Amino acid sequence: MSRPSGARREIHLAAHFPGVNSTTVWRDPRAGSQTDFASFVHLARTAERGLMDFFFLAEGLRLREHRGQIVDLDVVGRPDTFPVLNALAAVTERLGLVGTISTTFNEPYELARQFATLDHLSAGRAGWNMVTSSDAFTGENFRRGGYLRREDRYVRARETIEATRVFWDSWAPGAPAREVAYRGEQFDVVGRSLLPRSPQGHPVLVQAGDSPDGRGFGAAHADAIFTIHGSLEAGQAFTADLRARAEAAGRDRDDVKILPGASFVLGDSAADAAERAREIRFQQVGPEQAVAFVEQLWGVELPGLDPDGPLPASDPVAEPGVTQGRVRHVQDGAATANAWRELQQRHGWGVRELVVEVSQRQQFVGTPQHVADEIDRYVQADAADGFILIPTLTPTGLDEFVDRVVPLLQEKGTYRRAYTGRTLREHLGLRPV
Known part of the structure; x- marks a missing residue:
């Protein structure tokens, strides 16, 4: 929905x-x-x-x-969504x-039913963060394994959304469910929805993906974009690129909300907040995590790498294999390695300090007033519509x-x-479906 000209932007x-x-x-x-349900309840009620x-x-x-070896930060596990x-x-x-929920290893009929169920049970509060999973390592958990080529991941994602929408739209008010069909490269589906139209019609669709294909998919299909910028x-x-892509896809510029992930550290003074932020960062990145982070970019084991010393003299390999199941966002490893070396030389950092x-992601550090001012500044400058806040502590990190x-x-x-x-969909100011 478009906002009046000159109006201050609402923060989400x-x-x-x-x-x-x-x-x-x-x-x-x-x-x-x-994994304790009480942790989920505490954060959700705090957010509300x-x-x-x-x-x-x-x-x-x-x-x-x-x-x-399993990455130590993963050992705690994660319950089903x-x-x-x-x-x-x-x-x-x-x-x-x-x-x-992945569009790669799930079926449209099941997804349509699961999200419609959540939307019914919550009286219209469901949302789906659509992600792709193209690596064979993740695929080994599934019947078809690593069958999907990387270049096909957004083909399947697009067809997944199109097919689930067919089911969501198949049960008109006051009419019986009609049989629907969807045929594409990835799916050949015929069936009937088991549920009437849910309160929102469609759940809110969120997407995360910064590649050209990911941006194009999000601009065409998503209601909100979860992104990272510093x-x-x-x-x-x-934001300008996504809004232009949305217009090119026949949508209004404000049909897509831009919501970067951001962490925050508060203090009674700027110095206090900065000290707390530094302490947290070094808790997050121990010596072992620093070495593993560098090995992920280099793509090979680096035995003997000193967390307090310089980066390796060699360049990253083209086909990394030391890390499995983690996205490698960097496309040009050699250029990134050279940029890191320049930072080390300029600041005198060891590997751990560099990492x-x-x-670190987008982070707001300062007094509560400073953080509030910065969040408002980003939104009013059209650098975001708001932020998805990522606390550093489970589950009480949002309280402050x-x-x-x-x-x-x-x-x-x-x-x-107050909620109005x-x-x-109403919270985000999105059009009805």
Whole structure:
């Protein structure tokens, strides 16, 4: 939906359940369980108390491996997405519930039924973060294994969305379910939906993917984009590109909400926050994690690499094989290695200090007032529509933000003081389906 000319932009916030990633600080004695339902309840209720648009649950279909061993941050495991979100629907009232589900290893009929069920049980609060999984390592868990070529992953993703929509749209109000059919390169499906049209019609569709294919897919099909960028200028460029792609796909520029992931560290002063942020980063990146991070880029084992020393003199290999199940975002390994070497020489960093700097995502660090000002600045400058907040602590890491930053955003008049709608689509200001 378009907003009036000159109006200040509304800030959208969501809460990412921290877990098996490089953000969560498991060394903190306050860290709780990743699998206890009470952890999910605490974060979801905190997000709802903070009037956030949705709770965001990530997904992983296989534990990552490095040097043939399970990555230690993954050992805690991850429950299945749908039971968690369906259960959270019973203990929340307005909060949207978004789950990450692969388009590669799931079938349209099952997905249509599962998300329609969640939308019915939550009275219109369901969302689907659509992701692709193209690596054979993940595929080994499934009957068809690594059958899907990388270049076909968005072909299947597009057909998955198209086929699930056929089922969602097959049961008109006051009419019996009609038989539907979908035929494409990936699917040949004929059947009937078991559920009537859900409150939202379609769940809100979220997408994460920064490649040209990923951006094109998101601009054509997604209601919101989960992305990463580290500066206001980079955010403005990404947002402008996605909005232009949405227009080219026949959509309104504001039909797609841009929601980068962001962490935050609060302090009573700028110096206090900076010190806390540095301490957290070195908890997140221990010596072993720093070496593994470099080995992931180099693609080979680097025995004897000193976490406090320089990077290897050799260049990364073209076909990395030391890490399995983790996305390698860097396309030009040699260029990235040279850029890292320049940073080391300029700042005198060892490997661990370098990794601390280059591996961090968008982060807001400062007093609550500074963080509120920065979030508002990004949104008003059209560098984002808001942020998916990623706390560093499970499950209480969002509490301080809701208590200290949300009231300051409300004072600016750009963040809601109460929910005005009941569905996730209404929270995000999206068109009805």
